[in-house]
Amino acid sequence: MKKRVIAAMLAGMMVLSVTACGNSAENTGSDASAPAQTTESADTSGSTEEAPAAETAQPAGPVELTVTTTFAGEDTNAQNYKDAVKAWEEQTGNTIVDTSATADETFKMRVATDFETGSEPDVLFFFNGADANSFIEAGKVLSLDEIRAEYPEYATNMNEDLITDSLVDGKKYAIPVNGYWEAMFVNTEILDAAGVAMPGADYTMDMFKADCEKIKAAGYTPIAAALGNIPHYWWEFAIFNNQSPANHLEIPESVEDANGQAWVSGMNDIKELYELGYFPDNTLSATDDETFAMFTDGKAAFLIDGSWKVGGIVGSCQSDPEDPSTLDADKLAKFDVTYVPGKGSRKATDLVGGLSSGYYITRKAWDDPDKRAAAVSFVEYMTSDDVVPAFAQHAASALKNAPEVDPAQFNELQRKSIEMMAGVTSLTGAVQDLFQGDCRVSTFDGMPEIVTGRVQAVDAVAEGLDAYHNQ
Numbered sequence: 001m002k003k004r005v006i007a008a009m010l011a012g013m014m015v016l017s018v019t020a021c022g023n024s025a026e027n028t029g030s031d032a033s034a035p036a037q038t039t040e041s042a043d044t045s046g047s048t049e050e051a052p053a054a055e056t057a058q059p060a061g062p063v064e065l066t067v068t069t070t071f072a073g074e075d076t077n078a079q080n081y082k083d084a085v086k087a088w089e090e091q092t093g094n095t096i097v098d099t100s101a102t103a104d105e106t107f108k109m110r111v112a113t114d115f116e117t118g119s120e121p122d123v124l125f126f127f128n129g130a131d132a133n134s135f136i137e138a139g140k141v142l143s144l145d146e147i148r149a150e151y152p153e154y155a156t157n158m159n160e161d162l163i164t165d166s167l168v169d170g171k172k173y174a175i176p177v178n179g180y181w182e183a184m185f186v187n188t189e190i191l192d193a194a195g196v197a198m199p200g201a202d203y204t205m206d207m208f209k210a211d212c213e214k215i216k217a218a219g220y221t222p223i224a225a226a227l228g229n230i231p232h233y234w235w236e237f238a239i240f241n242n243q244s245p246a247n248h249l250e251i252p253e254s255v256e257d258a259n260g261q262a263w264v265s266g267m268n269d270i271k272e273l274y275e276l277g278y279f280p281d282n283t284l285s286a287t288d289d290e291t292f293a294m295f296t297d298g299k300a301a302f303l304i305d306g307s308w309k310v311g312g313i314v315g316s317c318q319s320d321p322e323d324p325s326t327l328d329a330d331k332l333a334k335f336d337v338t339y340v341p342g343k344g345s346r347k348a349t350d351l352v353g354g355l356s357s358g359y360y361i362t363r364k365a366w367d368d369p370d371k372r373a374a375a376v377s378f379v380e381y382m383t384s385d386d387v388v389p390a391f392a393q394h395a396a397s398a399l400k401n402a403p404e405v406d407p408a409q410f411n412e413l414q415r416k417s418i419e420m421m422a423g424v425t426s427l428t429g430a431v432q433d434l435f436q437g438d439c440r441v442s443t444f445d446g447m448p449e450i451v452t453g454r455v456q457a458v459d460a461v462a463e464g465l466d467a468y469h470n471q
Contacts, residue, residue, distance in 0.1 A: 004344065009429050060180025063374040065365065066097045068111065069125035070357065071302055073102035075308050077178070080390050088381045094374050103127075122365035123375050128174040128356050129433035136176045138170045141360040144172040151376050157385055159393055162398035167434070178392040181307045181353035182340070182419060184235060189334040190301040194218035201423050203348045205241065205269075208341035212278045215301050222278040224300035227270070231290040231447040233304040234273075236352055238266035241343035244349050245426045253435060253469075255462040258425050264464075266451050267443060267457035269343075274451035284448040296335075305339055306393050307353075310413055322409075332412055337420050353427040355398055359383060395421075402406045439468040 010462070035049045071081035085096045090293070099121060108131050114120045115135040124130060135141055144163070147154045155163070163172045188198060194215045200209070214221035225234055240248050242262035252260035274281065280291055280300065292309075294300040296316035303309070315321040317332040339348035347389045360377045365371040381387065388397050393414060407415055431441065442455075442463040449455035 009357075013060045016152055025306050039313060046168060048063060051384060062093045062095070063370050064097060065123060065371060065374055066121040066380060067123045067378070068121040069098075069100040070107070071125070071296050072100040074341060075102070075311055077311070077391050080337045083127075084320075084387050084390075089377055091381075092374070092377060094378075096378070100125075105296040106260070111135075115120075115259055118364075120362050120364055122362055122371055123378055124362060125177070125357060126174070126178075126360060127433065128166070129356060129429075130167055131433070132166065132174070132360075133168050136166050136173060140363050141173055142363060142366050144175070144447035147361060149375065149432040154376060154380065155383060157400055158383070158398045159400050163358070164355060174360050175359040175379060176355040176398045177383055177388055178397055179353060179355040179395045181351055181395060181421060182236070182304065182430070183290055183307075183351055183417075183422070184338050184340045185303040185309065185313065186336045186338055187298060187303075187334060188336050189298055190215060190218075193219065194301070196301075198336060199341070199348075201339060201347075203339060203341045205208045205341045209278075210271075211303075212273075212276070216229060216277060221294060221300040222302060223273065223280075223281050224291045224295035224303040225279055226283060226286045226288045226291045227274065227279060227451060228448045229286065231270070231444055232432060233306075235266070235447070237304060237340050238269045239263050239431065240350075240352065240428070241269065241341075241346050242266050244345040245428045248428050249275070249431050249434065251431070252461075252465055260461065260465065263443075263461045264458045267461060270447070271451045271453070271457065274276075284452075300332075307417065310337075310417055314411055314413060319451040327411065329412065335413055337413065337417050339420070339423075348423055349423055349425040350429055351424055352430050353424075354429045356429070356433065393400075393418075405439060435464070437467075438471070439464050441467070446459050 067085075069081060071078045081100070082098075085098065089095060101110070108127075111120075111124070111131075112128060112134055115138065120135070120140060132141075143166075144155060158175065160172070163176060164169065164174065166173055180296055184199070186198065191198060191211075194211075194217070196211045196214050199211070215222045225231070227234070239262060242265040243259065247259060250259055252263060254260050255264065274283070280286060280294060283291070292303065292305075292312065293301065293316075295303045295314060312333050314324075314327065314332060317328050317335075318324065319326040321329070339351065342348035342350065359382060361375045361379060365375040385401060385403060389398055389403055391397075392402070393410065407418060410418070442460040443450065446455060446460050450457050451459050
């Protein structure tokens with residue numbers, strides 16, 4: 001229970017951070033999400049060039065560090081990351097061997113395997129929830145306290161209340177850069193064609209289903225989702241809609257208790273949407289990339305995803321996805337972002353989000369005298385007051401003194417994201433981050449069986465909870 005309370009406290013604190021930043025347009029307001037995960041804006045990448053070199057940690061000579069992050073793929077912060085790495089290399093004379101990759105289950109498995117085989121990087125930007133338990137338990141990363149014993153100024157520019165405690169021992173390990181949020185992206189061109197108004201802060205599931213009927217009748221797919229590939233976001237919010245921010249992060253003791261029944265109801269709510277024909281015809285066999293393309297190509301209206309997806313949507317509106325100057329502003333204007341339809345005690349403005357990832361320094365680097373100083377220098381640089389805002393933008397940061405950023409430098413969808421986040425009433429972490437590995441197989445991999453009725457939701461949830469409590 002202590003772990004759940006800590007997570008809930010973090011979520012509550014993030015509300016204050018996001019609301020304040022959203023209202024002041026500072027663009028440092030939370031995977032997700034991040035998110036996990038991250039947010040994006042190639043437009044601000046230049047700002048990383050001006051960040052100062054770290055003063056508290058300087059290696060004796062040129063050092064080569066291996067660094068693994070999630071800043072890759074469609075995450076537009078990939079370019080911000082490359083720019084920051086280049087600037088740090090130029091200032092220090094050191095070299096980064098980048099082994100970053102898109103954050104997915106394959107990536108998580110790769111990181112876990114690297115630690116098990118002694119092939120871990122020197123610095124790792126990774127999730128700070130249950131995914132990190134194995135290498136923290138093995139003592140393969142340094143806690144904040146251990147690093148500060150030698151480098152007392154390490155991460156002192158951060159609000160420590162917003163640095164997540166490890167689920168293993170309650171210590172702080174990962175220094176965050178940017179947070180994440182999960183919300184609902186909208187193709188307004190389809191809404192206009194179907195005579196549907198843009199959803200607002202009071203949007204409910206009943207209103208959502210009524211709108212889906214109109215969209216379906218107009219010949220479009222209401223929901224872009226690959227339930228057989230990435231059911232994550234619907235899984236999360238369907239459960240959340242049968243709970244509240246107060247108890248969403250509590251893993252049910254059994255399928256019979258109130259939380260367990262909420263999980264069952266959530267799975268059955270997804271089944272109902274499937275039976276109503278609101279998902280793509282091939283939702284059980286399609287990939288997430290394919291259903292995302294349906295959304296950006298004007299074939300599907302709604303997409304629940306994380307803040308990192310802003311970059312993918314913007315990229316789909318550029319003739320050259322790698323060149324922001326090729327952006328078709330008129331095409332981008334057809335996309336918007338809003339709150340996920342609510343139900344019961346969960347308001348639409350209660351979103352999932354937080355600071356779910358951060359930089360770890362591995363013991364492998366720490367035990368090398370030269371790499372130790374270089375690793376500290378690198379993390380200090382990447383988490384400095386000057387660099388972090390380029391990554392955080394329309395999400396959150398843990399900076400004590402986040403500098404103001406002019407919203408005029410952002411594209412229209414980023415500005416809409418900032419406005420949406422200003423109305424958030426709470427941010428709660430993702431319960432799936434606490435419910436890892438085999439526990440999720442029966443409801444994640446098994447989602448096609450649940451929605452088609454081949455497996456009862458209650459049985460699938462019970463199987464997952466049994467795996468969780470017996471691991």
